[in-house]
Amino acid sequence: MRILSNGWNMTLAAVLLIAGTMPARAASEADFKAAYAAAEAAEKEASALHNQWTTTEATLAAAKKSASAGNFDAALAAAKEAEALAKASIFQATSEKERWKNAVIR
Secondary structure (H helix, E strand, O other), X not given: OOOOOHHHHHHHHHHHXXXXXXXXOOOOHHHHHHHHHHHHHHHHHXXXXXXXXXXXXXXXHHHHHHHHOOXXXXXXXXXXXXXXXXXXXXXXXXXXXXXXXXXXXX
């Protein structure tokens, strides 16, 4: 396993920090649906890059489960986390697309 560069760690930390912020008011079903749609769109883009993370899928499932139980605060938080994970996987795929060549012994 390769240790990621500091830039990658900082970017991932920033994305996850932003995703973890909770709204000041109680989340509604509409808030959840909008966040879930954004997370699904990002996950679809990650899929097109052949770089889906299993943690994103699990987090999307947790969001849907919380929404089904009527807990829209937890559902919204999970949907935002899933979107951040999907965006991080997109970042990984695009940044490593050419960078891997530097690791090849010549």
